[in-house]
Amino acid sequence: MKKVILVVDDDAEIRQAIRIYLEQENYEVIEAGDGLEALAVLKETTVHLIILDIMMPNLDGIITTYKIRELNNVPILMLSAKSEDIDKIHGLQVGADDYLTKPFSPMELLARVKSMLRRYLTLGEFEKGSKDLLRLNGLELDKVAKTIKVEGQEVKMTKTEFKITELLMSHPGRVFSIDEIYESVWEEPSFNSDNTVSVHIRKIREKIELNPKEPKNLKVVWGVGYKMEK
The missing domain is CATH 3.40.50.2300 (Response regulator)
Known part of the structure; x- marks a missing residue:
């Protein structure tokens, strides 16, 4: 960056x-x-x-x-x-x-x-402050204040959306499967959770991407899962 x-x-x-x-x-x-x-x-x-x-x-x-x-x-x-x-x-x-x-x-x-x-x-x-503040490609996530900014502008997220974003931003470049995301965020075994996770991913993209249909930050790795681009 x-x-x-x-x-x-x-x-x-x-x-x-x-x-x-x-x-x-x-x-x-x-x-x-x-x-x-x-x-x-x-x-x-x-x-x-x-x-x-x-x-x-x-x-x-x-x-x-x-x-x-x-x-x-x-x-x-x-x-x-x-x-x-x-x-x-x-x-x-x-x-x-x-x-x-x-x-x-x-x-x-x-x-x-x-x-x-x-x-x-x-x-x-x-x-x-870097342990509590994650910065990546114009995104800024404050773990303590529970806020996310895109190019300096704060965006509102639900608690679940925030936790998914935090998980992916904490490990830039790593691909998380849908099951891994669900079990980490919802803290329960994953069972037919594909649609639940994908809906939240879509909502996150709408908030952090300039063009959600062509995301620059939150990427899908087909057949594997999702990652936050380095």
Whole structure:
């Protein structure tokens, strides 16, 4: 799954240049023109890193960082001009993880991004919460809150639908037979359960697939069972 990076800058040319550098390294990039747009994105989408300019209209980088840190531990790389040393310090104090001074080289930007992502994904809060939070191909399942999000948008599921989805997402790529799914979810021996399971699978697909007739996540393996695609 591609790592998602949110680039926040009121200068469209800078955003576009950063997008080009990042997409060449196979990152997925989302753009925002100011802090208000950035906060709106974070409400809807799972982001792995934020590149955030300090000086912006409507909501600057300092206040944006403060608001992000109220709810989210995603790493933040601040961008600043040479004249903004006090702001850089303030940004680090309210929760930014690192900063780059404009103008910067593409190599330096990518080195910082890779380093911050490595720390976050292997040592930070993202990994600490991974046992209770399953992420796969745009799906996000929270075992504690009992919620499922598709591309950041929460979908409503019944208890049974949730348990089936959790089972399959916990073992991506593994094919589960209908009997295995039934006995694991219903916790009783399977007997003529094909239709029961298939009905629930169809309902799950309607909620998590863009096109349920051509599913990208929840796949059938004919004659064997079902799996969640890696």
